[in-house]
Amino acid sequence: MKIAHHPDTATLMAYAAGTLDEAFAVAVSCHLEVCDECRNSVRWAAALGGGFLCEETGTTPLSEGAFGRLLERISATSETPHTAPDRVSLAGDGVTRGTPRALSGYLDTDLELIRWKRIGPGVWQKPISLSPGASSSLRLLRIAPGRGVPEHGHGGQEITLILSGAYRDEIGYFGPGDVADLDEHVEHKPQVVSDEDCICLAATEKPTRFKGIAGRLLQPFVGI
Amino acid sequence: MFIPSATIPERGMNANADLAQSHRALIGRIAEHRDKDAFAELFDWYAPRVKAMLVKQCGSSEMAEDIMQDVFLTVWLKAGQFASSKGAVSTWIFTIARNRRIDVFRKQSSWHYVGIGEMEFPDEAPESADVLLSGEQDSLVAQAAATLPEEMREVIHLAFVEEKSQSQIAGELGIPLGTVKSRTRRAFEKIKQQLEGVL
Ligand SMILES: [Zn+2]
Numbered sequence A: 001m002k003i004a005h006h007p008d009t010a011t012l013m014a015y016a017a018g019t020l021d022e023a024f025a026v027a028v029s030c031h032l033e034v035c036d037e038c039r040n041s042v043r044w045a046a047a048l049g050g051g052f053l054c055e056e057t058g059t060t061p062l063s064e065g066a067f068g069r070l071l072e073r074i075s076a077t078s079e080t081p082h083t084a085p086d087r088v089s090l091a092g093d094g095v096t097r098g099t100p101r102a103l104s105g106y107l108d109t110d111l112e113l114i115r116w117k118r119i120g121p122g123v124w125q126k127p128i129s130l131s132p133g134a135s136s137s138l139r140l141l142r143i144a145p146g147r148g149v150p151e152h153g154h155g156g157q158e159i160t161l162i163l164s165g166a167y168r169d170e171i172g173y174f175g176p177g178d179v180a181d182l183d184e185h186v187e188h189k190p191q192v193v194s195d196e197d198c199i200c201l202a203a204t205e206k207p208t209r210f211k212g213i214a215g216r217l218l219q220p221f222v223g224i
Numbered sequence B: 001m002f003i004p005s006a007t008i009p010e011r012g013m014n015a016n017a018d019l020a021q022s023h024r025a026l027i028g029r030i031a032e033h034r035d036k037d038a039f040a041e042l043f044d045w046y047a048p049r050v051k052a053m054l055v056k057q058c059g060s061s062e063m064a065e066d067i068m069q070d071v072f073l074t075v076w077l078k079a080g081q082f083a084s085s086k087g088a089v090s091t092w093i094f095t096i097a098r099n100r101r102i103d104v105f106r107k108q109s110s111w112h113y114v115g116i117g118e119m120e121f122p123d124e125a126p127e128s129a130d131v132l133l134s135g136e137q138d139s140l141v142a143q144a145a146a147t148l149p150e151e152m153r154e155v156i157h158l159a160f161v162e163e164k165s166q167s168q169i170a171g172e173l174g175i176p177l178g179t180v181k182s183r184t185r186r187a188f189e190k191i192k193q194q195l196e197g198v199l
Helices: A009-017 A022-032 A036-055 A066-076 A212-222 B015-033 B036-058 B061-083 B089-109 B135-146 B150-160 B166-173 B177-198
Strands: A117-120 A123-128 A137-143 A158-164 A179-182 A198-204
Touching: A009 A022, A009 A036, A009 B150, A009 B177, A022 A036, A022 A137, A022 A158, A022 A179, A022 A198, A036 B036, A036 B089, A036 B135, A036 B150, A036 B177, A066 B036, A066 B061, B015 B036, B015 B061, B015 B089, B015 B135, B036 B061, B036 B089, B061 B089, B135 B150, B135 B177, B150 B166, B150 B177, B166 B177
Parallel strands: none
Antiparallel strands: A117 A123, A123 A137, A137 A198, A158 A179, A158 A198
């Protein structure tokens, strides 16, 4: 399966710089697990960071005896040097196998065993708690076939990663591994087109403004 | 001492690439022989730079020094792992410092911490057809960055060196967020274009 929709290049650059807020960083990480192309982009971007580090950051004098203290820590540590790479099996074909690694640490169970909370007809969610300092929020959404999320404008950036199933909106068809990386100017109305429920991971910045009466009714429950 | 000219590589005669190669050689010595002299040499070159970057990002010299110490402990422990990859040492150390800084800040905020910093991707197998950056190629990335128009350089410099988010950069420069994003995108595309001719 080929991934058709990737995070914005600017988002990948921010990921490489380490400046994305937690929810977005998790969503992007999950995409990177299944996308060779974006992994390469992030590597290029990190090389920029390496270049800046070498040539532009300048130097700050270290405290007295810094290297000596480091050697003491090395001899005190019980950790032995790693030799073999920590291989993570990464796919390049957009297929998510089980729970994405970047997400698994945040869940107390596997994706299949999640206890969903119904928030509307054919729509369920599972909020994911992040560090209290996070200024973004992360949730899993499960939407039944044929169902849509009410049309909404975005109150900031929103990144949605499809984990299973598929939806279609004004932008196109979104299947597993695809990412919708939208800013506040985009309005869309996704409709689930797969036979199975569509499960996606949604990172948002601020509460979304739902439009229309149904949307207004749903907003307190959905909270996206 | 007589050095046969044949040992001087044809390519990579520029100072950046030479530096990148010598850093890789140091990593090799650390990985294979746990060579503390090589480690000291690498530390002397990188530690004041890592600290300088962290001071900008954390605002505290003490915290920067602590994180820098953690970074080099990781360098020592993982040199063997890194040695088998193709990346540049500078990129690797930048990534370790970035991850450690994120970890420390999340840990500070609460006990409920999950290590997204551990999301370090191993290099793909060399047989993959994708573009792979060798140490030398990474230094070309830095050179390409140096030729970017000032307005593009500025936004990526603020992001990578000062760890500013795109909204913070927009606020600081008094430009719309969309402009920060489009400059970032164009910077990336320009660098990629330049390198496609070389790689
Ligand atoms: Zn991608």
